[in-house]
Amino acid sequence: MANLESWIIEQGFKGSTVGALLSGCAERLHGEGIPLLRAYIALPTVNPAFRVYNHVWTRRDGILVQGVAHERNDGAFEASPFGAMLRSGLTEAHWRLDDAxxxxxxxxxxxRREGGTDYLARLISFENETAPDLRGIAVSFSSDRAGGFLPADVARIDAVLPLLGLAAYRITLLNLAVDMLDTYVGLSAGRRVLSGEIRRGSGTTLTAALFFADLRGFTALADTAGxxxxxxxxxHLEAMVEPVAEQGGEVLKFMGDGILAAFPITAERTRQEACAAAIRATQSALQRNAAVNRLRDGETSLDLDIALHCGDVFYGNIGAAGRLDFTVIGPAVNETSRMEALCQPLGCSIVMSESVASVSPVPVRSLGRHRLRGLAAERELFTLSFSGAPALSP
Known part of the structure; x- marks a missing residue:
C-alpha cells in the first residue's frame, strides 16, 4: 500500500483532526509531484453554534478552519459549485479556470486570484440513517499548472478520496459525540462519560464552591406567557452561565429557570480562590440579568436569586439501567437549594453560607441564624455588605 494511503488510515485510527488530515494529504499529494495549490473539505455537523465546518488548505498559508453559523444564509451553498452538482445529480465535476x-x-x-487554473469537485455521501444531518462531505482540489490537473493527477486524487472520506467521517463522528456530550451534559461530565465512567452508581466526590441560581417569578409568568x-x-440563562464559565466554574445542571454550578476546590485552586471566583460570577450574573430585564422594558421583571455554599457532593451516574443521568447529589446541594429559597424572604439577591463568607474577598454582613428545611440545626447566613457590588478583579 502506498505511503499516503497508509498515512490516511493511521490518521483515521488515531483520531486526528479533519484539518490535519486535509493538510497532510494535500502536502503528500504535492510531494508526489501533483501541482496542488488548494484543497477544501466542507463537513456538516450537529452543533448548536455551527451547521458546517469549512477546511481550506493552500500551499502558501497551510490550513484554515472556519465554522459557519446556522444564521448564515443557506443560499451561499445553493450558489456554489456543490449546490449546482446536487441539483444536476452529479458527484464529480471538473472546471477549467485558465480561460477568459x-x-x-x-x-x-x-x-483564480490565488493562481488556480482549475477546480476539481467531488461529493462523497455518508448515507447513515442514524445521523441524517451528516449527509456527506464536499471536496475540491485546484492546481496552478497551466491547463490544470492532468488525467493521471485526477486519477491519483480519486484513488485516495474514499480513504480520505472514511477517515474524515470517523473523525467527525467522534467530534460529534464530544460536542453533544459537552453541550448537553457539560464539559467535565462529557469527558468522564467518554473515558468510560458509564456504570450506574459510579462517580466521584467533588469538593467545590456551589452556585445555585434561580429566577424569581418565572413560574408565575410561564403560566400566562406564550x-x-x-x-x-x-x-436569562446566558446571563447566569457565561460568568460561571469566565470564572473557571462549570454548570452541572439546568433546572428549569435556574442552574447549579460548581467551582472545584483542587490542589491548584484553594477554597478561598474558588469562593472568590463564585462571588465574582455571582456579581456579574446579577448585573447581566438586570441588563436582560432592561431590554424587556414594559414586561414583568425576572430578578435573580443566588445562593453560595461550600461542600462535598457526589458527581456521577444516577438513574435506571437504561437511562442514566450524570448528575450531582448530596447534602451540600440540598442545603444550597434551601438557602436560595430564603433570598426573597430575607430581601437579598445573594445568600451565602459561613463557609463562603469566611473567605470572601469583599465585605459581608450577617443575616442572622435561620433554620433550613430538613436540617436540625440553624445556620448563620450572610450576604454582601452593600448592594449592587461592583464586579471583582480576577
Missing part, C-alpha cells in the same frame, strides 16, 4: 470566459461561481474567482418566553429564558 466569465466564471459561473463566485468561488472560482477566489481560486412560546416567546423560551427565547427570553435563554437570555
Amino acid at each position: 470566459d466569465p466564471q459561473p461561481f463566485e468561488a472560482f474567482g477566489d481560486v 412560546m416567546d418566553l423560551i427565547a427570553r429564558l435563554d437570555r
Whole structure:
C-alpha cells in the first residue's frame, strides 16, 4: 500500500483532526509531484453554534478552519459549485479556470486570484440513517499548472478520496459525540462519560464552591406567557452561565429557570480562590440579568436569586439501567437549594453560607441564624455588605 494511503488510515485510527488530515494529504499529494495549490473539505455537523465546518488548505498559508453559523444564509451553498452538482445529480465535476470566459461561481474567482487554473469537485455521501444531518462531505482540489490537473493527477486524487472520506467521517463522528456530550451534559461530565465512567452508581466526590441560581417569578409568568418566553429564558440563562464559565466554574445542571454550578476546590485552586471566583460570577450574573430585564422594558421583571455554599457532593451516574443521568447529589446541594429559597424572604439577591463568607474577598454582613428545611440545626447566613457590588478583579 502506498505511503499516503497508509498515512490516511493511521490518521483515521488515531483520531486526528479533519484539518490535519486535509493538510497532510494535500502536502503528500504535492510531494508526489501533483501541482496542488488548494484543497477544501466542507463537513456538516450537529452543533448548536455551527451547521458546517469549512477546511481550506493552500500551499502558501497551510490550513484554515472556519465554522459557519446556522444564521448564515443557506443560499451561499445553493450558489456554489456543490449546490449546482446536487441539483444536476452529479458527484464529480471538473472546471477549467485558465480561460477568459466569465466564471459561473463566485468561488472560482477566489481560486483564480490565488493562481488556480482549475477546480476539481467531488461529493462523497455518508448515507447513515442514524445521523441524517451528516449527509456527506464536499471536496475540491485546484492546481496552478497551466491547463490544470492532468488525467493521471485526477486519477491519483480519486484513488485516495474514499480513504480520505472514511477517515474524515470517523473523525467527525467522534467530534460529534464530544460536542453533544459537552453541550448537553457539560464539559467535565462529557469527558468522564467518554473515558468510560458509564456504570450506574459510579462517580466521584467533588469538593467545590456551589452556585445555585434561580429566577424569581418565572413560574408565575410561564403560566400566562406564550412560546416567546423560551427565547427570553435563554437570555436569562446566558446571563447566569457565561460568568460561571469566565470564572473557571462549570454548570452541572439546568433546572428549569435556574442552574447549579460548581467551582472545584483542587490542589491548584484553594477554597478561598474558588469562593472568590463564585462571588465574582455571582456579581456579574446579577448585573447581566438586570441588563436582560432592561431590554424587556414594559414586561414583568425576572430578578435573580443566588445562593453560595461550600461542600462535598457526589458527581456521577444516577438513574435506571437504561437511562442514566450524570448528575450531582448530596447534602451540600440540598442545603444550597434551601438557602436560595430564603433570598426573597430575607430581601437579598445573594445568600451565602459561613463557609463562603469566611473567605470572601469583599465585605459581608450577617443575616442572622435561620433554620433550613430538613436540617436540625440553624445556620448563620450572610450576604454582601452593600448592594449592587461592583464586579471583582480576577
